[in-house]
Amino acid sequence: MGNKRELISNGNPMEAIVGFSRAVRVGSYIAVGGTAPVDQDGKTVGIGDVFLQTKQCFEIIKFALEDAGSGLQDIVRTRVILTDIDNWKQAIEARKIYCQEARPVDTIMAINRFVNPEWLVEIEVDAVVADQPVA
Template sequence: MRQLVSNGNPMEKIVGFSRAVRVGPYISVGGTAPVDAEGKTVGVGDVFAQTTQCFEIIKAALEQAGSGIQNIVRTRVILTDIDNGKEAIEARKKYCVDARPVDTIMAINRFVNPEWLVEIEVDAIIADDA
């Protein structure tokens, strides 16, 4: 079974991507940017707020795929400035402290939108308690 999860972003069809893809019990959520329903950046200049927004989008995608935050097994926190890592991790803890997934934190030069300070990817599973 392959399930494509959309959050209504018109670029999904144009570019050819999904917010998340579920194959069997596995779910991958692609690079999630800190945007609202209209595509506007949330928390400009605020890594904590942006990380929180990313996780709220991820949470909704996981729930749409039949899982949830508690079933995350891997996170990737991608920052434009590694010095913002502490703030990003503080926001991440609100969502991941119980699941304790493996984690990668890295920095890149920039994202497509220069207002974005963070993007997050996760992998999750469908568990018996999902």
């Protein structure tokens, strides 16, 4: 694969307007940007529920990683970004479902707000595809 730059889209029309990608893969490294808890229509999933919102973020991340030829097993870092740090336990309970096998390093932080006030959490991940033969 070399150091080819591959842009991963999830069809969000803002990607082209603003100039961002859901994920970018360069060689074996994949960066997945801040992922919000939205459905395919851009509507917030799990309003008021950090656990459900975190799960939705990870579902989107899972599909982005798969589109990049990877998967949850390749995650090496997660960043859990909350609007209320007191919600960290519910977010981590949801994170655990997706990261139990890979056991990546993690950062949990709080900010004042997201662009959509319904969002209680966003997730970022970095992944590195392990060198192994493709079966």
